Amino acid sequence: MATLAERHNVRIRGEGNSVVVFAHGFGCDQLVWKDVAPAFEGDHRVLLFDLAGLGRADPELYDRQRHSTLDGYALDLIALLDSMGLSQVHLVAHSVSTMIAALAAIRRPDLFASIVMIGPSACYLNDDGYRGGFEREMLDQLIDLLEANFVDWARVFAPIVIGNPDRPKFTDDFVETLCRADPQFATPFARVTFFSDCREDMPKVGVPVTILQCQEDPVAPEPAIAFVHETIPGSRLVRLEATGHCPHITHPEETAETVRRALTDVAPAAGT
Amino acid sequence: MATLAERHNVRIRGEGNSVVVFAHGFGCDQLVWKDVAPAFEGDHRVLLFDLAGLGRADPELYDRQRHSTLDGYALDLIALLDSMGLSQVHLVAHSVSTMIAALAAIRRPDLFASIVMIGPSACYLNDDGYRGGFEREMLDQLIDLLEANFVDWARVFAPIVIGNPDRPKFTDDFVETLCRADPQFATPFARVTFFSDCREDMPKVGVPVTILQCQEDPVAPEPAIAFVHETIPGSRLVRLEATGHCPHITHPEETAETVRRALTDVAPAAGT
Numbered sequence: 105m106a107t108l109a110e111r112h113n114v115r116i117r118g119e120g121n122s123v124v125v126f127a128h129g130f131g132c133d134q135l136v137w138k139d140v141a142p143a144f145e146g147d148h149r150v151l152l153f154d155l156a157g158l159g160r161a162d163p164e165l166y167d168r169q170r171h172s173t174l175d176g177y178a179l180d181l182i183a184l185l186d187s188m189g190l191s192q193v194h195l196v197a198h199s200v201s202t203m204i205a206a207l208a209a210i211r212r213p214d215l216f217a218s219i220v221m222i223g224p225s226a227c228y229l230n231d232d233g234y235r236g237g238f239e240r241e242m243l244d245q246l247i248d249l250l251e252a253n254f255v256d257w258a259r260v261f262a263p264i265v266i267g268n269p270d271r272p273k274f275t276d277d278f279v280e281t282l283c284r285a286d287p288q289f290a291t292p293f294a295r296v297t298f299f300s301d302c303r304e305d306m307p308k309v310g311v312p313v314t315i316l317q318c319q320e321d322p323v324a325p326e327p328a329i330a331f332v333h334e335t336i337p338g339s340r341l342v343r344l345e346a347t348g349h350c351p352h353i354t355h356p357e358e359t360a361e362t363v364r365r366a367l368t369d370v371a372p373a374a375g376t
Numbered sequence: 377m378a379t380l381a382e383r384h385n386v387r388i389r390g391e392g393n394s395v396v397v398f399a400h401g402f403g404c405d406q407l408v409w410k411d412v413a414p415a416f417e418g419d420h421r422v423l424l425f426d427l428a429g430l431g432r433a434d435p436e437l438y439d440r441q442r443h444s445t446l447d448g449y450a451l452d453l454i455a456l457l458d459s460m461g462l463s464q465v466h467l468v469a470h471s472v473s474t475m476i477a478a479l480a481a482i483r484r485p486d487l488f489a490s491i492v493m494i495g496p497s498a499c500y501l502n503d504d505g506y507r508g509g510f511e512r513e514m515l516d517q518l519i520d521l522l523e524a525n526f527v528d529w530a531r532v533f534a535p536i537v538i539g540n541p542d543r544p545k546f547t548d549d550f551v552e553t554l555c556r557a558d559p560q561f562a563t564p565f566a567r568v569t570f571f572s573d574c575r576e577d578m579p580k581v582g583v584p585v586t587i588l589q590c591q592e593d594p595v596a597p598e599p600a601i602a603f604v605h606e607t608i609p610g611s612r613l614v615r616l617e618a619t620g621h622c623p624h625i626t627h628p629e630e631t632a633e634t635v636r637r638a639l640t641d642v643a644p645a646a647g648t
Contacts, residue, residue: 230509230599235502237511239597245539245620248592252541260532267517269524320520325511327502348517 108187111162112153112180118145122217123190124367125151127181129199129350130297131258131282131290133159136198139356143364151193155201156180157289166289174200174300178207185215192217194367198352199223199323200297203305206336210308218312220366222359223321223349225328226335227301234303235327243298250287250294258282264322267348274354306335313339314366316351316359323349342366380459383434384425384452390417394489395462396639397423399453401471401495401622402569403530403554403562405431408470411628415636423465427473428452429561438561446472446572450479457487464489466639470624471495471595472569475577478608482580490584492638494631495593495621497600498607499573506575507599515570522559522566530554536594539620546626578607585611586638588623588631595621614638 115134124144126137134152144150155177157166170176181204185193194217197205202224209216228236228243250257262278263269313336317329333341342362346355387406396416398409406424416422427449429438442448453476457465466489469477474496481488500508500515522529534550535541585608589601605613614634618627 230502230507235511237502237514239507239509239594239599241592241597242509242536242594244592245536245594248539249535249541253544256535256541256544260535263521263528263532264514264517267520269521269528272525272528320513320516322511322514322517325513327511 106162108184109153111165112156112184113160113162114184114188115152116149117141117152118148118150120146120148122148122367123151123193124148125153125185125193125195127153127195127197127201127205128155128158129201130293131158131261131285132198133281133284135159136281136350136353140352140360140363143360148194151190153184155204157293158285163286163289168292171289171293172296174203174296174302175207177204178211181205181208182212182215191215194218194220196220196363197222197224199225199349200300202332203300203302206302206305206309206313209311210305213310216311218314218367219309220314220316220363221332222316222352223318223324223329224315224332225324226303226306226332227328228298228323229301234331235325237322237325237328238298247294247298251291254285254287254290255283265349266354267320267322268354271354274350278350278353303331303335306332307337309336309339315339315341316362316366317341317343318349318351319343319345319347321347321349340366378434380456381425383437384428384456385432385434386456386460387424388421389413389424390420390422392418392420394420394639395423395465396420397425397457397465397467399425399467399469399473399477400427400430401473402565403430403533403557404470405553405556407431408553408622408625412624412632412635415632420466423462425456427476429565430557435558435561440564443561443565444568446475446568446574447479449476450483453477453480454484454487463487466490466492468492468635469494469496471497471621472572474604475572475574478574478577478581481583482577485582488583490586490639491581492586492588492635493604494588494624495590495596495601496587496604497596498575498578498604499600500570500595501573506603507597509594509597509600510570519566519570523563526557526559526562527555537621538626539592539594540626543626546622550622550625575603575607578604579609581608581611587611587613588634588638589613589615590621590623591615591617591619593619593621612638
C-alpha cells in the first residue's frame with residue numbers, strides 16, 4: 105500500500121530544521137519549481153508534491169466529489185502533512201494553490217509557520233464593487249475551449265499566463281507542461297479554479313502571509329491582489345520586478361530571493 | 377488619381393433605394409461580411425469597404441497622427457460617404473467600428489439613417505464602477521504579445537474572439553484573416569482600439585441605434601453592452617442566440633435576419 109506521500113509524488117531534498125513546501129498552480133506539476141526550489145536546499149528541507157489529478161500524483165487520488173471544491177484540495181494538503189508528521193511548514197504557493205493554502209491554514213493553522221502567496225486571487229470573476237479581472241463571458245469562452253480542445257486551450261492560455269513574449273521559450277515550455285495534464289482531471293479543476301470565490305475566507309487566515317505581486321499579471325491583476333492583501337489580517341505585500349503570472353518560471357532568481365526574505369524576515373519586508 | 381472610394385477598396389453590389397454600409401472590426405477587412413452582406417443585395421445597395429491600414433485599402437491612406445484616435449477613422453468614414461454623395465445610409469458596424477460609427481454620427485448625423493452596432497463597447501478597461509471586461513494587465517499582455525509576434529497573437533486572439541470551439545474552422549479562418557493584416561498599421565490600431573474610451577460620447581449619438589448582443593461575448597460582455605444601451609438615447613437592444621464576438625462570421629443567418637429587422641422596424645424590435 106503506497107503512502108500518501110508516494111501517492112502525491114512527494115520529493116524531499118536538502119537539509120535544515122525547517123521545511124519549505126512548494127504548491128504548484130492549475131494545470132502544472134512540481135516541475136514548475138525546478139529553478140526556484142534548489143535555492144532552498146542548502147538550509148531547508150524542501151518538499152515538492154503534485155496535486156491530485158496532476159503531474160505524477162496517483163490518479164486514484166482524484167475524487168470527483170471531493171475535488172469539486174478547493175476545500176477538497178485543502179483537505180488533501182492537510183492529510184499529506186499529517187501523514188508525514190509535519191507541522192509549522194513554510195508553504196510557498198502559486199495561483200490557485202494560494203487559496204488551497206489559505207483554506208488549509210484556516211482549518212489547521214498549526215501546520216503552517218507561514219505562507220508565501222505568488223499571484224493570489226480570491227475570486228477571478230468581477231462582481232459589484234469587486235474587480236477580479238474577468239467577466240463571466242471570458243471565463244465561459246476559455247472553459248468552452250478547454251473542454252473542446254485541451255491542446256488548443258493550452259496554446260491560448262500559456263502566452264496569456266506567462267507573458268514575456270520576447271522570451272517565447274517560456275511559453276513553449278509551459279504549453280508542454282499544460283499538455284502533460286490529463287484533461288479528465290484538469291477540466292473539472294479548471295471550473296473549480298476559475299469559478300471559486302474565497303473572498304469571505306480571507307479574514308479567517310490567521311498565519312503570517314506574504315503576497316508576491318508581479319507586474320502586468322493578467323490572472324491576478326492589481327485590484328484582485330489588493331483585495332487579498334487588505335482582507336488577510338497582517339499580510340505583507342511585496343511587488344516584484346517580474347512580469348506575468350508565473351515569476352517562478354520566468355524570473356526564478358528574483359522569486360527565490362524574495363521568498364527567502366519572506367521566510368526569514370520578521371519585520372515587514374522592503375517594498376511592503 | 378484614385379478616388380477615395382477606390383482607396384478604401386469600396387465594393388457596391390445590389391439594387392434598391394437605400395444604402396447599407398458594412399464596417400468591419402479590428403484586424404479584419406470587408407471579407408468578414410461575405411456571408412451576411414449578400415442577404416441585403418436584393419433590395420438595397422450594399423457598400424463594403426476597408427478601414428485605413430487594413431484589407432486592400434491604399435496603405436497611403438494610413439496616417440500615424442490622424443489614426444492615433446478613433447476620431448481619425450470616423451473622419452475617414454465621413455469623407456468617404458461625402459466623396460460618394462451618400463447620406464442617410466444604414467451603417468452596420470462590428471466591434472471597434474461601432475464606436476467609429478458613433479463618432480461619425482455625432483459629427484454628421486445627416487449621413488446616417490440608422491446604425492446597427494454588433495458587439496459594441498465604449499471602453500474595454502474596467503474602471504471604478506464600470507465593467508468593460510478587461511483589467512489593464514490583460515490588455516498590456518495581449519498588446520505586448522501582438523507587438524512581439526503578430527502571428528502568435530492572432531492565434532491567441534482568434535479563439536477568444538470567435539468562441540464556438542466545436543467549430544474550429546471559424547477560428548482557423550479568422551487567424552488567416554488577422555494574419556492578412558499588416559502589423560505596421562494593425563499594431564498601433566490595436567492600442568487605439570483597446571485603450572479608447574468613448575463613454576462620454578454615447579449620450580451625444582442622435583441617430584437611431586440598434587445594438588446586437590451575443591451570448592458569451594468576451595470582448596463586449598454584458599455590463600459593457602448594457603452601458604452602451606443605457607447611454608445612447610433611445611437605443612434598442614436585441615439579444616442574439618449567437619455566441620462569441622463575431623456573429624456575422626459564426627451565425628450569419630441569424631445576424632442577417634436580425635439586421636434586416638433592425639433596418640425595417642420602426643417600432644421597437646422583439647427582444648428589446
